Amino acid sequence: MEESYPIIDCDIHQFLPNKEALYPYLSRARQLDMDQYGLRMPGNGGYLNGGDRGYRIDSWPDDGGRPCSTVEMLQTKHLDLYNIEYGLLLGQDLRGIPNMFDADFAADLSTAYNNWMIEHWLEHDDRLKGAAFVPTQDTALAVKEIERVGSHPDIVAVAGVNGVQFPYGKRFYDPIFAACEAYDLPFVIHTGGEGTFGQPTPAGYPTYYVEIRQARQMGYMAHLASMIFEGLFVRFPKLQVVFVEGGYTWLAPYLWKLDSDWRGLRRHTPWVELPPSEYILQHVKFTSQPIETSEKPRQLSTILEWSHAERTLLFASDYPHWDFDSPTNALPHMPEQMMRNVLSDTARELFHLPRRIEVEPVKAAD
């Protein structure tokens, strides 16, 4: 990257220092259960992970604590280092909330997590913004939580996961998306939960972690088709959706296939008036990390152009996970305006964030 632009990091995972950090926000009954059984997050299939227990080896603090478990750790090891303008917190230990079978406990944990995040993170650094966790497996409870925290100035999104009971276009989720629209909060879907409610891929159960990583885009493709053909964006014309950490280079050919198939099958879903790609361009964004590397660098630059990256791509580092993308060394060459949009302009507009760092206008020559 020749020049440095402001960076908005759309995927940061902040850790609980310990489960007791949630206790001030939970009833005595929940505390007693958690003393014995912990957070009760659903299992991950026993897959291995990368780095050191899933996280960057150099993110583990020397004092034996957990990575990214204090604001100071995040500031010194990431935000200050790269002069991050804003960082979107997507949590770590409670990311399985939407996959819990006990929706009431999931709702209580959502409330506790959101309060903990606000009090221990968002209120301590103006650069930090949060996505609210909600129990999407029970739409009434999810809406209740969105109504509770949705107006908080530092809550800028609602979080969801990839592996759920039904694809997100189904009417089951309508109350959640109505609330997202009412509070002007994008729905940010992170990978996770694949396999909790059934087979993680249409081909069954993969053996290795490197295989299950390839299931992410399968889920995202299914969600996208569902959203488009069930008319989600026709029914919720202001809704914005972000797909996090599920790859990006598959998008261009997928847009082409959606449009190709729709031309002959349009009458099955006549409410889909526009070519499917148009709904995606208007309503959907994707985060960059882990950005794929192509055989030759210019091939990746070309596919970014085909994917309308200037509208659809948001930078994310995934700090402190092992497959972290460096804000300064991961992205390929791209035109200046596209780079600015990817690094911060698109996210700033999407999450309604005031500009914190002034920049020179784009040079006309580019």
Added chain:
Amino acid sequence: MARHVVAKLADFPPGTRKFIELENLSIGVFNIHGKFYALRNSCPHQSAPLCRGWVCGTLVATKAYEYVYAREDEIIKCPWHGWEFEIATGRSVFNPHKVRVRTYEVAVEPEEEDPSIPTFPVTVEDEFVVVYA
């Protein structure tokens, strides 16, 4: 190539590593079972501080479903994305011919003598680990 003193030999025991910071260049120096190695502290992938990674062995290529852990302490694993490099040569495990990290010559030498100052016989405790970079 310039000579850079890293540490006194006595202060650099096996199983430890040290870093030297030159202008625009960070180098990691390792004492592995009494032998010294120096690598550029920057991964060719995304410039992560490679030499902060793990010194370890690796799973060598085998028939399917066989696991053979070997080459203990010959490999460094990048602290970010886990790319593995052979410490002695800087060659990556996954593509030794195309993906590699720069290595530097390390030596154990007595301190360079300044001829203007009278010197005394040195003992082994006065040896220094030096890197040529």
